Amino acid sequence: MKAIILIIFLLCAGAAGGITISSLFVALDIIPRLNLSLKNRAYTYRWQNSVLLGCITSTIIYSLDIRFYLADIFSVLAGILYGIFIGMLAGALTEVLNIIPIITKKFKLKNNERTVINSLIIGKTIGALFFFLKLYFKELF
Amino acid sequence: MQTNIVLIQPKSKVIIHESKEILIKDIALIECDSKYRQAILNLPILFVDEGSGYNVIHLIDIAQKINSIDVNLDIRFIGTEDILIEFAYHHGNSFLTIIKSFIIAFFIAICAGAAIMNFHADINMLSVLRNINKILTGKEVTIPYITAIPYSIGVGVGVYVFFNFIAKNKRNKKIQMPSPLKIEISSYTKTMEDYVKTESKNNKSTN
Numbered sequence: 001m002k003a004i005i006l007i008i009f010l011l012c013a014g015a016a017g018g019i020t021i022s023s024l025f026v027a028l029d030i031i032p033r034l035n036l037s038l039k040n041r042a043y044t045y046r047w048q049n050s051v052l053l054g055c056i057t058s059t060i061i062y063s064l065d066i067r068f069y070l071a072d073i074f075s076v077l078a079g080i081l082y083g084i085f086i087g088m089l090a091g092a093l094t095e096v097l098n099i100i101p102i103i104t105k106k107f108k109l110k111n112n113e114r115t116v117i118n119s120l121i122i123g124k125t126i127g128a129l130f131f132f133l134k135l136y137f138k139e140l141f
Numbered sequence: 142m143q144t145n146i147v148l149i150q151p152k153s154k155v156i157i158h159e160s161k162e163i164l165i166k167d168i169a170l171i172e173c174d175s176k177y178r179q180a181i182l183n184l185p186i187l188f189v190d191e192g193s194g195y196n197v198i199h200l201i202d203i204a205q206k207i208n209s210i211d212v213n214l215d216i217r218f219i220g221t222e223d224i225l226i227e228f229a230y231h232h233g234n235s236f237l238t239i240i241k242s243f244i245i246a247f248f249i250a251i252c253a254g255a256a257i258m259n260f261h262a263d264i265n266m267l268s269v270l271r272n273i274n275k276i277l278t279g280k281e282v283t284i285p286y287i288t289a290i291p292y293s294i295g296v297g298v299g300v301y302v303f304f305n306f307i308a309k310n311k312r313n314k315k316i317q318m319p320s321p322l323k324i325e326i327s328s329y330t331k332t333m334e335d336y337v338k339t340e341s342k343n344n345k346s347t348n
Contacts, residue, residue, distance in 0.1 A: 029321075030303075033303065033321070061276060062272070062276075066276065067275065067276055067279040068276060068277055068278075068279065069278065069279040070277050070278055070279075071278070072278055072287050074277045074278070075273065075274050075277045075278050075285065075287050075288045076287050076288065076291045077291075078273050078277055078288065079270070079273070079287070079288035079289065079290070079291035079292035079295060080291040080292070080294065080295040080298070081295065082270075082273070082288075082292055082295065083291065083292040083293060083294060083295020083296045083297075083298065083299060084295045084296075084298050084299035084302060085295075085299060086292075086295070086296055086299060087295060087296040087297060087298060087299020087300040087301075087302070087303065088299040088300070088302060088303040089299075090253075090256070090257060090260070090296065090299070090300060091299065091300045091303035091304060092303065094253075095321060095322065095325050098325070098329060099252075100249075100322060100325070100326065101325055101326040101329035101330070102329070103245060103249070104326060105326075105329070105330070105333075107241060107245055108229075109238075109241065109242055109245060112242055112245075113304075113320060113322050113323060113326075115242055115245075115246050116245070116246065116249060116322070117300070117301070117304045117305070117320075117322065118246070119245075119246035119247070119249045119250040119253070120249060120250070120253045120300055120304075121297045121300045121301055122250050122297070123249060123250030123251060123252065123253030123254040123257075124253045124254065124257050124296045124297055124300055125293055125294060125296060125297035126250070126254050127253060127254025127255065127256070127257040127258050128254075128257050128258075128261070128292065128293035128296045129290070129293040130254065130258065131257070131258045131261050131262075131266070131293075132267070132284065132286070132289040132290070132293065136284065136286070
């Protein structure tokens with residue numbers, strides 16, 4: 001009896017987590033944007049399924065503490081892909097929060113999207129590098 | 142057979158750079174009988190003074206002006222939007238603008254870097270990367286550089302992909318799909334202009 005209640009409770013908790021993840025994907029327009037660049041609407045279901053598959057497999061791998069013992073290059077690859085996703089997430093958040101339109105309006109800078117995007121890219125990369133290399137410097141000295 | 146129908150399709154926004162008399166042909170597209178054509182196109186609507194800010198021309202103003210030519214004209218509007226006239230000084234690429242854009246670029250870069258560092262501290266990114274490294278290679282390290290440095294470069298690539306997802310094709314003359322930042326700026330501007338138009342319309346009374 002206890003086990004059944006626990007299972008139901010955990011199912012609900014898992015469903016809440018899954019809904020959060022998928023609404024994050026939908027609300028921040030990441031998949032629709034990727035779909036636009038593909039110029040084909042036929043693969044939408046495939047993309048939904050890949051989100052589902054990724055969530056389930058990573059949850060299982062993470063909670064069962066499975067290790068693969070692959071070469072280092074796979075870790076590099078995973079780092080790049082994860083970074084691209086976080087970069088898109090950060091871009092979407094910047095867009096939702098309406099910071100850039102207000103800045104360009106206030107300072108009367110029109111047609112300067114290139115500058116803004118380039119400075120965003122440089123800032124994000126240097127900020128992320130600094131966050132990790134700060135610890136490297138601490139380790140050295 | 143001559144008709145007296147005047148079709149008017151107003152533009153939603155007009156930007157002018159010097160103080161001048163606004164004519165109807167500046168603010169609307171007009172189709173009418175050739176007898177009235179020149180008279181209507183060159184009808185002055187409003188004189189805009191120097192100084193940055195907005196003026197709003199309501200459709201009823203246009204109707205009143207055209208009625209003053211000939212009362213028998215049948216005026217039909219295509220669209221219901223009022224016309225916003227923005228006065229903006231023409232800056233061009235002056236030295237000040239370049240300096241200002243550099244300062245803004247620097248500011249945004251610092252903000253973006255600080256925001257991503259905040260985000261990393263919030264979600265404990267280091268332990269996440271340590272976990273990824275552990276799952277894939279099986280090694281336990283305190284700081285997984287082989288994941289962290291590609292990740293940092295990937296963040297930049299991700300922002301680039303997000304904001305420039307369409308390859309630019311300038312050879313043909315069709316309108317290309319704009320970048321999401323342009324859409325966001327345009328929708329913000331549109332909301333603000335709608336507010337200005339509505340305020341101006343509600344505070345107006347017929348004289």
